[in-house]
Amino acid sequence: MQTLNDPQLLRNHSYINGSWHASENQLMVTNPATGEVIAQVSDAAVGEVDLAVKAAKQAMPLWSSLAAAERAKLMRKWFDLIIEHQEDLATILTLEQGKPLAEARGEITYGAAYIEWFAEEGKRVYGDTIPAPSSDKRIVITKQAVGVVASVTPWNFPNAMIARKAAAALAAGCTFIGRPASQTPLSALAMAELAERSGMPPGVFNIIVGDDARGIGEVLTQHPDIAKFTFTGSTQVGRQLIAQCASTIKKVSMELGGNAPFIVFDDADVDAAVQGAIASKYRNAGQTCVCTNRIFVQSGIAQVFTEKYKQAVAKLTLGNGLTEGVNIGPMISPQAVANVHELVTASVSLGAKVVTGGELLEAGSHYYPPTVLSDVTNDMPIAQQEIFGPVAPIITFDSEEQVITLANNTEYGLAAYFYSRDIGRVWRVSEKLEYGMVGINEGIISNAAAPFGGVKQSGNGREGSKYGLDDYLELKYLCMGGI
Ligand SMILES: NC(=O)C1=CN([C@@H]2O[C@H](COP(=O)(O)OP(=O)(O)OC[C@H]3O[C@@H](n4cnc5c(N)ncnc54)[C@H](OP(=O)(O)O)[C@@H]3O)[C@@H](O)[C@H]2O)C=CC1
């Protein structure tokens, strides 16, 4: 195990009501780069979730009644501590998740940016007045915290997904219970350690670690004392969790799967497009919901684009994320590698060609080489499913109209990208793409100031930006009579 400057950041119990809560059972956390067990963490039973709900409920009146500026002070302190401990937090993240250390450092600053952003934005939760229909009345609109918020987050961004949900919730005056993925609980617990050091009152920020995702999920989606449920993960699980939330009519936010098209028109700057596609495709070894899933290249430039893209891929280094110079780390599990390889072999059997990569390194390996396929068609499984791995399928197209139809032909609608230097086309294509986020001549679009989220079966709600607070606030209409 890598040494940390501050070993206290490596916590191994759930954090409930301002203290560390041990459970009877343990779950093992392993390093996907080596298979080594790096920690044993308390594995909370379903019955223990109630403790977190009680704590969060009890903390609500105090937290929601603080002035936004007072909440912001504590959140700012939390942000400062996260930045101060960035190197240790990044090391923990790489150890449990696998992404290269440089990317892990980036995730820590990215997650922290949401805390900083929302701490400030919480001061701007304005109400409204509306002209009343008669002169003896006044209509006033206030905004109030929704209540206790519960979240379930995935293993691909163990810090930032919790940070961006918790930041909005806390800034709005809600208290928070986070349940991280069982493969990556250490980053969440380190955040809890720093929340405690920041002076956050007990019960405001709770992290419950447990392997029983379904059982814990049932409590978090059905408990009457939880007002809002927010999830990042697969569309399949999200669909099920929305149904569970229906029993208590919770507010829900869902950030689900994607099938991002990356379109390169023949008027594009090809070198910039190659660079953007590399950044968007291979971030976190392709395990990101906004990663490029299908590269559409206009036929006239398909050959030159494919050749340049292949050359750029050849410069990527696969390996342990802690090793200097590595750009692509291990995948989260050998099963994830097997799933990706199956998509590649199925594509080849349907007529796709391997430009580079495409081979299983060894049985049971966590690693998959960066791969490029050409001659892919939009009806192949690889173009219809979320790949969640370092494979780039290239599909050629002839016309703008055709590529828009192909790009929209999916149940997903999270992120899309296109490269063009024609201003008319830029407007037309942006308007016609059925996606929540569109990168135009840009492969990396995520930041705290912008609304992150999707349409269609990629989910609902927005995270980050001035819109991100809306999901955690209720409007209250005050009708004042007798004036
Ligand atoms: N939109 C996104 O960012 C993500 C999309 N995905 C997509 O999903 C695929 C599968 O990945 P996977 O990790 O299995 O994604 P899941 O959607 O299964 O997992 C995401 C989170 O939900 C938890 N979870 C799983 N099942 C339930 C349930 N029934 N009730 C409550 N919580 C549950 C998981 O816990 P635990 O891990 O402990 O089982 C994890 O914390 C990927 O290949 C990718 O396509 C995956 C992750 C993130």
Ligand SMILES: O=C(O)CCCC(=O)O
């Ligand atoms: O859901 C994901 O895959 C994480 C979001 C990545 C991002 O914020 O860019």
